[in-house]
Amino acid sequence: xxxxxxxxxxxxxxxxxxRVLERAEVENVELARFxxxxxxxxxxxxxxxxxxxxxxxxxxxxxxxxxxxxxxLDHLQPVEGxxxxxxxxxxxxxxxxxxxxxxxxxxxxxxxxxxxxxSPWAACPRSFLKDTIATLRDEGxxxxxxxxxxxxxxxxxxxxxxxxDRLVPVDDSLCYATTGFDLAHDYAIRLVRDLDAQxxxxxxxxxxxxxxxxxxxIRHTTxxxxxxNHVLYRETVRGVAFRMGLWASLAPKPIPAQAGNGTHLHxxxxxxxxQRNLFAGGPDGLSDTARxxxxxxxxxxxxxxxxxxxxxxSYRRLAPRAWASAYSCYGWDNREAAVRICSPMAGNVxxxxxxxxxxxxxTANPYLSLGAVLRAGLDGIRRRLDPGEAVDVDxxxxxxxxxxxxxxxxxPGSLDEALDALEADELLMEALGPLRRRAxxxxxxxxxxxxxxxxxxxxxxxxxxxF
Numbered sequence: 001x002x003x004x005x006x007x008x009x010x011x012x013x014x015x016x017x018x019r020v021l022e023r024a025e026v027e028n029v030e031l032a033r034f035x036x037x038x039x040x041x042x043x044x045x046x047x048x049x050x051x052x053x054x055x056x057x058x059x060x061x062x063x064x065x066x067x068x069x070x071x072x073l074d075h076l077q078p079v080e081g082x083x084x085x086x087x088x089x090x091x092x093x094x095x096x097x098x099x100x101x102x103x104x105x106x107x108x109x110x111x112x113x114x115x116x117x118x119s120p121w122a123a124c125p126r127s128f129l130k131d132t133i134a135t136l137r138d139e140g141x142x143x144x145x146x147x148x149x150x151x152x153x154x155x156x157x158x159x160x161x162x163x164x165d166r167l168v169p170v171d172d173s174l175c176y177a178t179t180g181f182d183l184a185h186d187y188a189i190r191l192v193r194d195l196d197a198q199x200x201x202x203x204x205x206x207x208x209x210x211x212x213x214x215x216x217x218i219r220h221t222t223x224x225x226x227x228x229n230h231v232l233y234r235e236t237v238r239g240v241a242f243r244m245g246l247w248a249s250l251a252p253k254p255i256p257a258q259a260g261n262g263t264h265l266h267x268x269x270x271x272x273x274x275q276r277n278l279f280a281g282g283p284d285g286l287s288d289t290a291r292x293x294x295x296x297x298x299x300x301x302x303x304x305x306x307x308x309x310x311x312x313x314s315y316r317r318l319a320p321r322a323w324a325s326a327y328s329c330y331g332w333d334n335r336e337a338a339v340r341i342c343s344p345m346a347g348n349v350x351x352x353x354x355x356x357x358x359x360x361x362x363t364a365n366p367y368l369s370l371g372a373v374l375r376a377g378l379d380g381i382r383r384r385l386d387p388g389e390a391v392d393v394d395x396x397x398x399x400x401x402x403x404x405x406x407x408x409x410x411x412p413g414s415l416d417e418a419l420d421a422l423e424a425d426e427l428l429m430e431a432l433g434p435l436r437r438r439a440x441x442x443x444x445x446x447x448x449x450x451x452x453x454x455x456x457x458x459x460x461x462x463x464x465x466x467f
Contacts, residue, residue, distance in 0.1 A: 016095050017094045019094070020109075021054055023097065023099070024050050024053055025050075029107040030105040030106070031050070031105065031106050032047060032053055032107045033046070033107065033109070034048065034091075035109070035111060036090060036113060036124075036126065037367065038067060038125075038365070039070075039123075039365065039440045039443040039444070040070060040072035041072060043231060043235060048061060056092075059089065060091035062088075062089060062090075063090050063113070064084070064088075066082050066084060068113070069439050069443060070443070071446050072311070072363075072462070072467075077442040079439045088116075088121045088124075089114045089115075090112075091114045091118070093110050093111065093228075096228050098198040098232065101194040102236060102240045102243050108235070110231060112126050112127055113125075113126075113127075122433055122436060123436045123439055126227075128371045128431075128432070129224055129370060132374050140272065141270070141278065143222070143374055144220050144221065144226075145220060145222075145266060145267050146217065146226055147218070147226060147227075147263050147362075148215070148262075148263060148266060149217075149230070149250055149362055150208055150215045150262055151213070151249060151250040152211075152248070152254050152464070153247075153248050154169040154170050154246065155168050155170070155246060156168075164460075164461035167254045169210070169211035169213075169255070170212045172212075173211070175208060175209040176206055176207060176208075184214060187246065188205055188216070190240050192205065192216070194236050194239075195232075195233065195236055198232055200232060200233060202217070202219075203218065203219050205217075209258075210258040210260075213258070220354075223370060223374065226366075227367050230362075230366045231366060234250060247464075249261075250263070250361075250467050251311075251362070251460070252309070252311065252313050252314045252361040252363060253313050253316035253317050253460060254460055254463060255460065255464075256316060260317030261362065262324060262361050263362045263364070264357065265308070265357040266355070266356050266357075267354060267370075267373065267377070268354040268355070269289065269290075269293065269377075280350040285344065285349065291386070291387055292383075292387075293380050293381055295386050296377045296380020296383070296385050298407075299380060299385055301338055302409075302412055303418070303425035304359075304372055304425075305411055305421075306415070306421065307372045308361070308373065309359050309361055309363070309364065310364040310365065310369070311361075311463060311467075312447055312448055312451040312459060312463075313460065314363055314415065315413060318359055320336075320396040320410075321396050323335050324359065325359050326396075327403070327409065328409045328410075328411055329390075329391040329408040330390055331390045331392055334391060334393075335358070336396065338357070338358055339355055339358070340356040341356075342355070357373055371431075372428055375427065379427055388407050389406055395408045415444060419445060
């Protein structure tokens with residue numbers, strides 16, 4: 001290490017940063033990626049060479065402010081404060097350091113976007129979630145979460161008619177069928193091993209409903225780590241596929257005619273020491289805190305989906321009778337309700353009590369989506385909002401009058417409609433802050449406009465390509 005770093009500088013580093021340098025040496029890391037997620041939901045970043053890692057952990061890497069005004073199509077939007085003038089720093093969190101098994105010689109750290117004085121930049125998404133967690137902590141709550149993603153495994157092939165490339169699934173197995181396990185076995189085993197090597201604890205894996213569709217879930221953890229884990233998960237799902245000559249897509253509808261890929265969001269609130277689940281309790285097993293949280297989520301859900309279902313492609317999936325929860329309601333194990341109260345596990349009731357937010361997918365920025373859901377739920381707790389009557393049927397089977405009585409409204413049917421609802425939601429707009437909301441709306445409005453002029457093949461191609 002003495003040959004590579006200035007010893008005086010190294011001695012000034014925090015213990016976590018020192019451990020990064022030691023691991024980089026031992027594990028032969030040549031490039032350390034500093035990664036973040038932009039307003040388009042795209043994972044981006046820059047990499048520091050090992051010889052400069054000690055310095056860059058402290059200073060970060062310079063980055064134009066304009067990148068947070070870039071859409072998923074790399075179309076830069078005219079956002080005040082995000083033009084050609086100005087710079088932020090991509091500052092890594094050394095506690096998130098992982099070597100990348102699918103990319104030998106590379107490592108990654110989740111990063112914050114900071115002003116030049118080191119303070120959080122007003123458009124940093126990771127800081128948004130950090131601030132939300134701090135707000136909850138001030139009121140005695142520690143949020144625990146898990147993202148539950150689905151993705152399609154296939155091959156990217158040219159369209160024989162000359163149109164955009166297609167995603168062709170690796171198999172046509174049935175839902176949960178063991179043939180699906182066998183046909184994707186080599187990929188699945190490598191993916192599990194590579195996730196485990198990064199400290200992501202795999203819970204379940206199985207072939208899902210769509211051709212080539214996979215579901216692999218990671219164990220719940222504290223909120224910031226859950227969002228960090230989801231970024232690493234997305235990177236690993238695709239990185240392993242690329243190294244094997246395959247293509248993996250977490251886009252909501254990479255193939256229009258088949259089942260969509262959701263990323264259900266599981267949430268519970270605990271006390272400060274993580275000793276007691278504050279969602280558990282009450283005659284039916286659900287506390288008043290949990291009910292009010294549901295009330296807040298439902299109250300803000302039309303605007304929330306602009307952040308949790310964050311792409312044009314999302315609204316191909318968010319349709320009635322698609323098990324994607326297209327109506328604003330909640331229910332006990334109702335997989336067509338926007339908020340599902342999950343049945344707890346026998347013998348482990350308190351620890352396993354949680355809520356599942358179903359209108360959510362991997363085109364979302366996980367820091368913004370999780371942070372916004374927590375803000376909405378906290379609003380419900382503060383105002384003691386009543387979620388109303390639980391719905392125990394598919395809401396699409398009810399009459400208009402029955403849905404109206406239950407307050408079971410259809411969620412926005414397009415990204416533009418969701419953005420309208422977000423703009424009208426004072427709580428969410430205030431939480432996002434002036435710069436972040438201005439940039440997010442500009443980026444997402446531009447994506448809606450860009451795809452409006454093209455057909456489904458163009459839309460699905462760009463979404464499976466990017467996500």
